Amino acid sequence: MTGRLAQLQIVDHPQYAEEARLSHNVEQTVTDRRGALLDRNGYPLAASEDTFDVMVERDAWKARAPGDEAVSKLTGVISVPAQQLLDQLNSTDIFEVDAARNLSFEKAEAVRKAGLDGVRLVSSSHRVYPEGNMAAQVLGFVGRDSSGLTGLEADLDSVLAGTKGSLTAERDGLGRDLAFGRREEVAPQPGADVVLTIDRYIQRLAEQELDRTVKENKASGGTIVVVQPKTGEILAMASRPTFDVTALDLSDDSKLALYRDRAITDMYEPGSVFKLVTTAAALDLGLVSPDTWWYDSGVFKASEWYVHNWDFSANGPQTVQQMLSKSLNTGAAWVAQQLGPDRFYDYVSRFGFGRPSGIGLSGDAPGRVRTPQDDGNWRDIDMATNSFGQGISVTPLQMAMAVATIANNGLAMKPQIVKETVSPAGRQSNAPQPLQQVISPASAQTLRNMMGVVVDGINKHYLDVQGYKIGGKTGTANLATADAGYKDQAYISSFVGIAPLDDPAIAVLVKIDEPQGVPWGTVVAAPAFSRLVQQTLTYLNIPPTEEALVSKLGQ
């Protein structure tokens, strides 16, 4: 007996002391509400609601039978089979197990009212998405511990999560808190709400038009970006394919690729929309005007390589305006030749290509621009193909921001997705940030007029924004592969545009990946742009042109 006492009191003392401590003390990390992600008008896109986890004490419950009244009461509320719960309790070494997570308030109340010994409720939270799956890739999602895993949830985790607190309390043998026991609490701080620049209405329009266009053209995916040129604020950013943020399955690795925000992470060869950059540079340096002409023989020779037009046409004497309207590759290569590599790539860089956009999100890709300075394999043909958007890789956001620069009188703005942060300590607003004057306001105005002429030449069946004058440019590019080649019979169709033309309120990029059938940007992407812009301008209360008013009133 003395030996047994010595074993219990001396040899096994630490073990029993630890068991007693675990049995009588509860130590837990407590968190306050995670901040919400709001659209620019304050509507929640992602918010948290309080839920409850049900903790069951192993020793108090493991001897119970499935038919036990308490077991029936609990499992009836938490919708867990009785045998499953008891198996869980009997196969664990830890003091208590989580029998259910994220219980709603009503169910938690039912558990509480049942007054079951050895059962306690722990406050938790659950992320909800009032607008459903809207902007899923931009917002991202949180894990079971409410930490951000992707998108803004991850990038702004420290802001949204707030500060964790702790609770240490004594409890009795049945797991109930001792009313007069020791209790130490460090209060957690709530996370800040983050107001985004996204407008839920425009975002929804963009997603609807993207879904429709992808479906109609049996495309593999696509992206739409809507930017406010004067501020650089992103009003909408949608990509397909996407995932369902309201029904996540993180165990499925095949879905990992869906979580990235393709508008900022994925690079593509932009095709003819890049002729805007080439033309902007030449206009700004005074090398060409819209009426400057050159002779299109149907072939442009760069060293030992040849460039043809997309339709293999030879158009004879052509102006720069015609080059843009007809989207002539030979003309773009000729304009780039007037610039020379140094000036051409200088403007490419000034428009923001070849470096991250600076939006402040993870995965902000720089794109890929090969220049004579940093690539020993660079050849003259590279500049020729780059001039019409092949052999150069950009992100959709970069391309949209370049068009926004043209819309904003040549002044490049830093792209912004976070408008302000609202916390108990106050508001912190992000002011628009000008980056640099890329081209002169006069050059930008000239180019906008040229974009207007381009749109005038497009069949109204594909592009007709009633009541507004708009500008834009189509693009149809071969789809590049990882081995520096091109995928056979695979294209990227796009349209970039600004509206209204005289005082642009929005710059829009529509990019559709691998459309089946006719691949031209005019046929595939322009109709989506047309419908999106029509509704967006009305929503933004931008008055139509006087001509539109008069003609409508005259009917």
Next chain:
Amino acid sequence: MATAPRTQTRAVIAELVQSPTLPVLLILAAMVIGIAALLPLVQSSGATTTAGNIQALEQEKTSWQAQLRELETQVATLGSLNRIEAEARDRLGMEPPQVTHYITVDVPPPESQKLPSRFLPNEHPKPQSESSLWKDLFGWMLP
């Protein structure tokens, strides 16, 4: 010398023992001691009850907070664009316009109706013009 006081003490004790009030005194003393002994118990019981009440109130606060946040989420969900469109289409029979007509009207647009939610930014109250006795007086005196 010392025997006189000792004798007096014994006499007093003897008198006290023989006094008819002694049992009463003893009972009173016992009651006082009993009450004094109960005081910590009563105090402890009161503190325990208070602590229990605090816990119950904290529990109630948590419950109200959970209900409030659930309601906030419900309000936000009811104001979602998907629901509004579904209501407009299914209940009110509305359809998207096929042709857009622009007309001018001479009245200001209606105020946008915002959600009654904690999520919305605070409205900045319009500054009210300050009024004072002196201003009123000068306003009355001057044309």
